[in-house]
Amino acid sequence: MRAGILGAWILGSGSLHAQVTFEDIKNSPSENWLLYAGDYAAQRHSPLEQINRGTVDSLVAKWVHHIKGSNKLTSIPLVFEGIMYVSNNNEVYALDAVSGRTVWHYRQLGVEMDRVNRGVGILGDRVFFVTSDCHLVALHRLTGGVLWDHQYADPKDGYHCTVSPVPVKDSIIVGVSGGDSGIRGYMTAHSPSTGEELWRLWTIPGEGEPGSETWCPPLPRGEPGSETRCPPLPWGGAGTWMSGTYDPELDVLYWTTGNPWPDFYGGDRPGDNLYTDSLLAIDPDTGKMKWYFQFTPHDVWDWDAQEFPILLDLPFEGKQRKLVVQANRNGYYYVLDRTTGEFLLGTPFVDKLTWSSGLDKNGRPILIEGTEPNLEGVEVCPTVRGASNFMAPSFNPDTGLLYVVVLEGCDVYTSSEKEPIPKTNFAGTGGERPPNDNNQFFIRALQPTTGERVWEYPMTGPTTMWAGTVSTAGGLVFFADDDNHLVALDAKSGKHLWHFNLGQPLYSSPITYSVNGKQYVTIVAQTDVFTFGLFEAAKPVPLVGELGSP
């Protein structure tokens, strides 16, 4: 029935141009790149192989598109039929993916907030993006004209929005940011034709709902009876800003949640603080939670679980299983059964991990005493940015390896007993780099069902980057390093094959696509979009006037 509705609104637009269908998205990546994660499983492995181990040494810059006024581009572009859609805060550009020239530009006027934006979603004849002040906006993908504008969260309640919308069947899924300011997290699904909210899933439970007992006692402190009752919390964190993954066969959406609030002081929230730092399995038609897995119960180090939950179908201990894996910010690599949520394996993917001595049979961390933040500050590993973060991993089915961006490092975590005030971004102080630290980024190739390290590629740099990876059938892993380079490695051995100095910091992950039989690699840097392709000798171009009127 719902697919019928989708067909109706696409046909209703009466246009002759190609529509982006659910099937197209299920087949991404191909020539096109149609999701923030590349594909619904977030494997980020492209079948394109024109750029490969033998040709990558001829990779050259094709074009650069400067985004005027940008400060920190964080978006991952989408590409459909030769048009690239890239976002900045409160604006979207459609670019000719071959030349980098602008086809259209849309700027949302009147937005006072200016936060980062992670990218657009695409379905039918429209492109979807969120504004910093949490409007979900549908634009015509060929003209940039507004089709509808629906506000789904209110900044007055502490929310802001950065998420790249995810189309699933005939709905658009989005989440909220603001977990460091004491929001009550949630995610919503919307009609692509009208923006109407179809369902809402709160990531902090309401009064009497399962999980509410993990937030006792309540605020404010000292209120009569506050030690014994557990009312619903109007705050708690659990942001939902990371685009999730989806299994079309199981028809399950996988979405991750952020930290509890206050970030570094847990004294007012004893308990596990559900559903923070968790992976949620969700029915995409109703928004009902099927199961959850919490990685860091009662987190006091700001270790959001908002790293890609990657879906893999692999033999595990001799039996073919549907898995979901994640290299979590807390330093452990997890393997779960994605049908049931059963914990199968957890093992450190960093050497620097000092807060926990291991995971129990259910995947619950075994805490090491004295690692909770205190007034004087305590050094704990990983860092507050985590052992990994939203930097995209990728998986190559040919090598069987998972490529993960890893930060080996520690921070000094300091807490506070000041009364937290929701929506004021009071986080109970925080984490900062210890003097003379030797933090360092790596690309690590992991065996995905064991977490075993197969190779690693160390990086130089200031440990300030946020860029991820893309894998290709050409036997390559592209990533941006901590010294502003786009780099290509041999996917099998980790050997360096190519690099290019982009000259600016990176907060996004590369993609690859093809137009007219030619493969390209694109990465969004701090203020510019860079695109690369194989070298071609220049051909003569007729000048203005030779073709007719200028």
Next chain:
Amino acid sequence: MKPVILLPVFSLVLFAVVVRAQDEDVMPALQKNEAATEATYVGNPVAIKAGAELYATVCSGCHGPSGEGGRGPSLVRGNRVRQVSDVKLFASVQAGVPGTDMPPFPFPDEKVWQLVAFTRSLVASAYESGVPGDAGAGETVFFRKGECSRCHMIRGKGGFLGPDLTVAGVTNTIAQLREAFLDPNRRTSDGYRAVTVETTDRKRISGIARNNSNYSIQMIDKDGKLHLLAKQDLRSIEFPRKSWMPDDYADRLSEDEVQNVLAFLSRQAAHHLPAAPKQTGVVNR
């Protein structure tokens, strides 16, 4: 004599009005009672008039007497001014825009607010100008008699060749809407020039050039198909001198019908609207 002496000194006036987020640290201490201050000046005809006089003395050299731009950027085209708040606009004038040719103008706050009020009046959107007319009747003309929707789209309804008008009310002044409607050939509209090309394999394509350089052209045709072409693949390219926008609406439509269409267009906005249009001192018709 004093203004004459000062004129060369202030010839670099108001070069760039966009203040980005990171520039907030240079903002003067004007946050106190800012809402009350804005309300006093912005939209106030007396302040606008005073600002106009000051503008003509110190700003027009770079931004042009009517704000259309010259050595400095246009204040009335695009969304350069619209997308910044009054407070940021104030800071751009009083503190300048670091890293650009726009110097600081440390006038008293009152004078700067007058300049802000005048600049705002230059870009007062058709929506907030309270354009008179029967918007419902204008909508009917737009979609039927006027056949505007053959080329223009509003909320997904209409054609591809003209600018999408879904937010036309907040991105245009009433003067801009009127000129585009009744005198479309007066001003070239970047991104909407009519064009016909012939490819090296003898295919002719007509449409609108959304972008054009020596090396490539990005066109959209009447069916909404995008053609992303390299110039080396073209045999010829032709830009007709006249816009495809009809230039006879003043004859085809009555004065009331024209006004009704303008009223309809002035109300086109998708988001972030004030509760009611505010009068800004501009002449509506």
